[in-house]
Amino acid sequence: MKDLLCDISAFRYWRLPPQVRALCPPLPRPEEDRQRYDLARNPTAAVALGFPLYTLVRTRNKRTCPASIRQRLFLGELPRESVLETEHGFLVTSPLLTTFIMSRHLTDLQLLLVLAEMCGLFAVCALPAALEAELSRAIDSGAISTTFGWVCCPSEDGIASNLWRRDALVLGGDLDRFCSDVCGMRCGNRFMAVSQLVPLGAASPFEVEAYLLLGLPRALGGEGFCGIELNVEVMLNTSARAIVEKSRVYIDLLLSSPDGRRQVAIECQGKASHGRAGDGLRDADRMTALQAMGYDVLLLTHRQISDEDRFRAIVKAICRMLDAEYRDKSSDEQRAETLLRSELFVDWTKLGVIDGKMPARHKMARSWTAAVLSE
Incomplete structure (x- = not known):
């Protein structure tokens, strides 16, 4: 045996x-x-x-x-x-059963990060x-x-x-089927609630962190941008191809206005945390090529997302590019963001490690996704 x-x-x-x-x-x-x-x-x-x-x-x-x-x-x-x-x-x-069993000792956000890696690139x-x-x-x-x-x-x-x-270990369809299998089990409903928030196809921990800060609902600490796409392939037209000398480029995070008329291409800068040398928008030529095709381009660093004031300035800039109104966060939304940030920026090499009793604040955080999504 x-x-x-x-x-x-x-x-x-x-x-x-x-x-x-x-x-x-x-x-x-x-x-x-x-x-x-x-x-x-x-x-x-x-x-x-x-x-x-x-x-x-x-x-x-x-x-x-x-x-x-x-x-x-x-x-x-x-x-x-x-x-x-x-x-x-x-x-x-399997990767999904592994994550499901781990969920017993993970907070909701830790579970989300593990799933993001399993479903990522x-x-x-x-x-x-x-x-x-x-x-x-x-x-x-x-x-x-x-x-x-x-x-x-x-x-x-x-x-x-x-x-x-x-390549991704888990595809979106695999995740949906697994959730249907475990929905009646202990921790199954919680697993399903967290799975609805998972970014599919992220290429690095940096992309996951940026996606969650921008895309999670404000009640969970994010900024509430809807429909963020990851690693979007863009086929360049003739004029853009002449600028960059490539037929295609990849956008790390693509945000669109509700009417689809405005789009912002975000490039996560920093090979140490991003690790895709040669891809994306690595130089002025790539930026110019995408701008020639109608994209607003924004470079994002890990320092910018980890500093609240810098990140808020970035969010306001994105809103201006999308012709959207920025709304200040309520006190409850600010507390949710503080809780999110307290767990988001972790040492990914130690993700999921079992290290004794869970701190009290982690116990409080275990139910934030399921509670909000069930309202």
Whole structure:
């Protein structure tokens, strides 16, 4: 019987680039390692996934308490296609079931961030130094291929970062089907409420943070801009193509006026937090090309969104570009924004980590989405 990894262990697995997984030896089978001595020395468990490992059990009499294992009990029928085989001697919960199980110890916003990564075009993976060195040696020697579909994004100084570019693990239709499967389960309604707010197709944590600050309803701390599109492909006309010498560019965030006549293209600047060197609107030529096609273009930095006063000035500028009226926030909306900001700017490498008891303010934050969306 193979272990079924879930919770934070499965989340770490889904964050591991395939290049790294190719270096990992299989876990020992539980029936051949009853005391888990071999597991404690296994580099996949000890280095790549980290202890304790979280496993899923289906009945109460299957629960055991080895030091290296923590178990999650899941009673009832599992959602469709929610358990997957790996090449490493264990089973793993699907990205969505992984997130659903994690939701028991996450605040609503933390759950939203995890879902945004699963549904996004990126993964955040901080490799231990030993594993990173082993990966470099394997690639340099040709022992493993670099064409796994995951690309490590360079930081501003040109070295590898913790940000990886990949295809989305979860598509919008997958999320809708999963929500219909869990709607009657414990935490199911809360999961569904949070899933309605998930940005699909974000390319970096920066894009997720900017999207939520701009797009969440004001009652949840955002600015309430509707219909924000992420990573929009724009085919350039002849004159714009002559400016940029490309046939297409990508807009990080595209905001439109209610009547659709005005559009603002926002570019998230900063390779360290954005990680898409060569894409988007990286220079004046790209900006000029889009402006020639009728777009207003706004460059956005992480410093601007993390500072409340700077961000408010940006929001007012967007309203002017969209020919929309800016309304000052009420006291309740200001408190909601303060709560949002207190949890939004996190170390993404530690997202979902179980670190003891949840602070009181996090307990208060657990119900903000479900409460507002049910009104």
